[in-house]
Amino acid sequence: MTYTNSPLASYVALSPNHSGERNHKIDTITIHCVVGQLTVEALGNIFLPEARKASSNYGVGVDGRIGMYVEEKNRSWCSSSPENDHRAVTIEVASDATHPYAVNDVAFAAMLDLITDICRRNHIKALLWEGDPTLIGQVERQNMTVHRWFSTKECPGEYLYNRHGEIAAEVTRRLQADNI
Numbered sequence: 001m002t003y004t005n006s007p008l009a010s011y012v013a014l015s016p017n018h019s020g021e022r023n024h025k026i027d028t029i030t031i032h033c034v035v036g037q038l039t040v041e042a043l044g045n046i047f048l049p050e051a052r053k054a055s056s057n058y059g060v061g062v063d064g065r066i067g068m069y070v071e072e073k074n075r076s077w078c079s080s081s082p083e084n085d086h087r088a089v090t091i092e093v094a095s096d097a098t099h100p101y102a103v104n105d106v107a108f109a110a111m112l113d114l115i116t117d118i119c120r121r122n123h124i125k126a127l128l129w130e131g132d133p134t135l136i137g138q139v140e141r142q143n144m145t146v147h148r149w150f151s152t153k154e155c156p157g158e159y160l161y162n163r164h165g166e167i168a169a170e171v172t173r174r175l176q177a178d179n180i
Ligand SMILES: [Zn+2]
Pocket: 031, 032, 033, 078, 079, 147, 153, 155, 156
């Protein structure tokens, strides 16, 4: 398996908090909310100490810039599920610190661009969402997962959770436009 990284990441601060190489090909996207309107630098600083024991593959900052903290080839420590994080690219998106953990328009747009790029490079033909945790791992029906399915967290927050259908539809529209 050959892995690449997103050319959209303009900031790289590799975290020591990962498990080394994935044991599964990338076939899933997991979007998280940062719970803070942070820059990519501030998010990178959170993931830098080993004691934090947390990371994500990418982060989208409050200004729409994209940071990379764990290369795509490696399994991040993000979703409270080793199985999920072995197959998912994990993305933290700057959000408000309180319910519904809203994301601003520029960060949302950058997130769509990043997910589209991840899908293109990893040959994911469509982004699929049914909001059904019983479909975890059935990627031909649903290839997005959410942190709240694996722990008691609210992540990704209502703002992003309620837009998962919209995100899936828009990314799929872009992927299918590639083939027209
Ligand atoms: Zn999360």
